[in-house]
Amino acid sequence: MSGVRYPDGWRVELLDKSHNRKSFRCGQAQAESWLKKAALQSQKKHLSSTKVLLDADSHLVGYYTLATSQVDFSDLPAELARSLPQRRLPVAVLAWLGVASSFQRRGIGQRLLATALKDCLDASQTFSFIAVILDCVDESSKQFYQRFDFATLPGYPMRMYLPFKTLQQMAKKT
Numbered sequence: 334m335s336g337v338r339y340p341d342g343w344r345v346e347l348l349d350k351s352h353n354r355k356s357f358r359c360g361q362a363q364a365e366s367w368l369k370k371a372a373l374q375s376q377k378k379h380l381s382s383t384k385v386l387l388d389a390d391s392h393l394v395g396y397y398t399l400a401t402s403q404v405d406f407s408d409l410p411a412e413l414a415r416s417l418p419q420r421r422l423p424v425a426v427l428a429w430l431g432v433a434s435s436f437q438r439r440g441i442g443q444r445l446l447a448t449a450l451k452d453c454l455d456a457s458q459t460f461s462f463i464a465v466i467l468d469c470v471d472e473s474s475k476q477f478y479q480r481f482d483f484a485t486l487p488g489y490p491m492r493m494y495l496p497f498k499t500l501q502q503m504a505k506k507t
Contacts, residue, residue, distance in 0.1 A: 337447045342389030345448055348372055348396065352385050357393050357433060363470055364431040368396055372429070381428055384452070386445060395432040395441055397449040399456075402426050404466065410487050413496055417463065424494075425453040427467040446481060450495075454504050457497065464494045 339345075346352075354369045372383040381400040388394050403421040406414055427449055432442045453465050467483065469475040469491045482503070483493040 337444050337451065339386065339444060340389070343386065343394070345384050345386050348376060348383040348385050352387070352393055354393065357396075357431070359395075359431040360434050360437070361431065361470055361474075364429055367398070367429050368431060372396070372398060381426075383429070384448070386441070386448075393433065394436050395445050396429070397427065397431075397445050398429040399449060399452060400426040400428050401460065401462065402466065404464075404486075408486060408488065409463075409494075410484070413464065413494070423460070423462045424464050424466045425456065425462045427453075427465055442477065443481075446478075450500060450503065454500055457500075462497060464496050465500060466492065466494050468492050 348354075350373060354372075357365060357368055359365055368383070372381070375381045375398075376383055381398050383396055383398040385396045386394040402424050404424050405421055406417060406419045409417070409422070427446075430442065430445055430449065432445065450465065453462075465483075466486070467478065469478065475485075475491065475493065478493050481495075482499055483495045486492040486494050
């Protein structure tokens with residue numbers, strides 16, 4: 334996770350107005366709309382942070398958006414909630430992740446996910462959280478995240494979580 338490698342000349346940057354969002358196509362209308370219409374505004378309001386992956390020619394290859402939130406203790410699976418206080422608890426949120434259609438099926442999504450999780454782990458040194466939470470837009474995205482140890486949150490078939498301890502263990506393996 335810590336040594337995420339991209340092709341030479343590629344870089345991850347914080348989204349700004351100079352990035353060409355209008356031409357981004359990933360095959361998922363909600364993810365495209367978020368990046369084009371809402372990501373920068375949400376970032377300016379300090380509600381989320383979006384990072385973009387650019388290739389050597391500065392074409393937007395993919396992006397991810399992170400935020401923070403809280404979950405109710407009662408929404409957590411027993412194994413995660415066992416030793417936690419019975420109140421609303423802090424979580425990191427992987428709000429969006431998208432890869433341009435022309436770059437899909439090349440492992441870019443996996444690398445972007447690893448980069449996003451590394452950002453979460455780094456942030457945990459300043460802001461504590463018990464898990465990374467995400468909402469899947471469809472079954473295909475759910476299957477993608479299941480490959481990386483995300484589990485379904487009980488009672489929410491399209492909401493998944495990765496416990497902080499698992500995130501730490503993943504980081505130690507790389």
